[in-house]
Amino acid sequence: MIFDRIKIGVICSLLLCGCNRFAREGEFTLMVTMSETDPRNKLYLFYKGENDCARVDSAVYEEGKFMLKGRVAYPQRAVMRVMWGDQRLPEAFEDGVDYTNDAIFVFLEKGEIRVAANKTLRGAVVSGTPSNNDFQVYTDSIRFYRDWLDDYRERFGKAYRDRDGEALDSLNKENIVVKKKKFEVEKKYFDCHPGSLVSLDWLVRSYNIAREKSTILPLFESLSEQVKNSIPGRKYKELLCTTLSVEPGNLAPDFTAEDVMGKNVMLSSFRGQYVLLDFWASWCGPCRRENVNVLRVYERFKEKGFAVVGYSLDSSEKSWQNAVKQDSLPWVQLSGLGVVCVDVAKLYGVSAIPSNFLIDPEGKILAVDLRGEELEKALEQVLESREW
Structure with a gap:
């Protein structure tokens, strides 16, 4: 189902009204x-x-x-x-x-x-x-999913032990299909049970507020007044209203973090350029492989107003800085290892890495999680015809 975009400020004001609830204790x-x-x-x-x-x-x-x-x-x-x-x-x-x-x-x-x-x-x-x-x-x-998962795990384990790349690829595709079916069944349950706390619980667990706020708001509004004004409902309302949206079209939340030299750097200091805010970590294999693609794209577009800002989720400063050197990453590298005023990963709704945000010169988010050729094509569209 596709929902019309809703004015978030108005909705948040409405959500905080009402005092009915389930039993407090x-x-x-x-x-x-x-x-x-x-x-x-x-x-x-x-x-x-x-x-x-x-x-x-x-x-x-x-x-x-x-x-x-x-x-x-x-x-x-x-x-x-x-x-x-x-x-x-x-x-x-x-x-x-x-x-x-x-x-x-x-x-x-x-x-x-x-x-x-x-x-x-x-x-x-x-x-x-x-x-x-x-x-x-x-x-x-969703019992079908649990039963399927038993067989899937057994088949996946065998394919992994046998190093059967073709079987692993087929299993990954199957996993996507079955998880989609599971989500559709869960969404149907949600639509048919607006007066249930189980529906609220599913909504809370199934969507990323920062990245899917415009989708969540109408879903939340479709719940009964009793559910919305329960204590769990009110807790979620407050979270909805205080979490900034990082969906395309919205301003990227500003923050300050320390670079490899311990110097404070603000994201907004890169205004006027197209910026890729890239979340990664030294221990993340897919991140390290994607660094190769980002480096190639950076070298192609760095003279045309493109910058990269890396943000590490490492817990070890040594591991982080060693990875920066090993991967020959020339752009600004930030982390939350110093004096942290804000959890940047949480601010951007990052629950898995690699993850990135392409931000325009005005500070608005253009796209989320672009990889390889997708990132290159997006930059071709906005930079190749740009006059300098």
């Missing part, structure tokens, strides 16, 4: 029945407690079930995992958890939450409260 009871499990196992629940601090609760297996009680300040998606009692706890759980045997997601909210499982948590049925009933419908809708 709620006591929950989580009951997990399992047909069979090691008696040494414990159930661990990972969620956000007071002041959104990470919290972990646990329960032991008794009489065929785990029972755990707690309180949450607002409804939220949490991770539940069954582990041996003496097993070391992981620091975090996120993407992919719902496709493992020993961990699933569950919604914590006021009421009794029931989970029915067999020998593992995989395929467990969640019910008992409105959001968990909704979440089970969502989970069932």
Whole structure:
């Protein structure tokens, strides 16, 4: 579905209105029945407690079930995992958890939450409260993806071990097709469940606010007033209104960062030139390979008003500077290793690298994530006919 562009300032003003909400806090009871499990196992629940601090609760297996009680300040998606009692706890759980045997997601909210499982948590049925009933419908809708993923991982592992480039290429293409199908199914769920917190949760997880703000705003507005004015809804509203958009046509957010000599450099100091703001790191193989392309394009257009500003996500100054020398990168190199006033990667919604932004002489973003020939063709269009 294609949405008309919406005036972001007006929408943000509207989003902050309204006071209706789901319950501010709620006591929950989580009951997990399992047909069979090691008696040494414990159930661990990972969620956000007071002041959104990470919290972990646990329960032991008794009489065929785990029972755990707690309180949450607002409804939220949490991770539940069954582990041996003496097993070391992981620091975090996120993407992919719902496709493992020993961990699933569950919604914590006021009421009794029931989970029915067999020998593992995989395929467990969640019910008992409105959001968990909704979440089970969502989970069932994408079950095809989980089942496909098992076979895909096995085939991918074999192709990788055999160094079968043709098979790997075919599998990557298949992955794109199936993930697209999964997204379409999830979007259909979202459209059909505007009054569900599960839909809000999917929206939050599926879009990059900085890069897709104009798409997110109408989607958020399509949710029910109750969902939008819930505590999670209001938190997301505030994030929408405070996050700058880095979509083509908008001004590139300005920032100041230190170069390899420790000197402060402002992005806006490059006004008057076409600038490629390039996010990379020494440990990123695809970034290092793309450096070759960027260098070639830079040498071709540097005398015609084209500049590159590299921004490293390295945590080691030595590794960063060694990579700059090894790749013979002649342009300005910045990083967040010095005194950081702003998280530039977060400001630009960068969640994976390599990533770049082509910025025009007025400071507006022309394009995002141009690679190789795409970058060269874009610069040909704007620079070859430019008069100097």
